[in-house]
Amino acid sequence: MPRTASIQRQTAETDIQLTLNIDGSGIAEINTGVGFFDHMLTLLAKHGLFDLKIEARGDTHVDYHHTVEDVGICLGKALAEALGNKAGIVRYGSKTLPMEETLATVALDLSGRAWFVNRVTFPTEKIGTFDTELVETFFQSVAANALMNLHLVLHHGTNSHHISESLFKATARALREAVAIDPRQTGVPSSKGTLS
Secondary structure, eight states: OOOEEEEEEEOSSEEEEEEEETTSOOOEEEEOSOHHHHHHHHHHHHHHTOEEEEEEEEOTTTOSHHHHHHHHHHHHHHHHHHHTTOTTBOOEEEEEEEETTEEEEEEEEOOSSOEEEEEOOOSSSEETTEETHHHHHHHHHHHHHHTOEEEEEEEEOSOHHHHHHHHHHHHHHHHHHHHSBOTTOOSOSSTTSOOO
């Protein structure tokens, strides 16, 4: 049975339709109106082996904040829905990933409890027209709505594009590990008996 979810979110600021298949092959159809963000989400799908389709219209004439935050909300909700009761999953995932001069680690737990730690500083405020602070905004929204622990750590790096790319790729690889089915795991991987 495929683990999929479709989320629609409409507010005065954004209108988002998102479809996720966590057992996909890395197919991405992304249109948020924010070019750099589309690039990062495509990397997330490709390296997570998720099929991800996003159509988003937002008040980008104001700035990109609402669009980025609300896409994060939708992706987090989709992850939670697609995983269901989480029976049989690995649950934990981590990846230390190099990207040119940059090295970043992402560690996560699909625990059913939201926690977000960000130990990343960008050397510039912008990547093109994209505010680098929105990387933190996006991942915080994903963690809060997927109900997962998410830790981002930058070991070193001097190029803001590379730093962002390493975080999205490392998150994708960590998620890919965590959502995988462990053939030895019967039921939910928790001594509590639940991850909801």
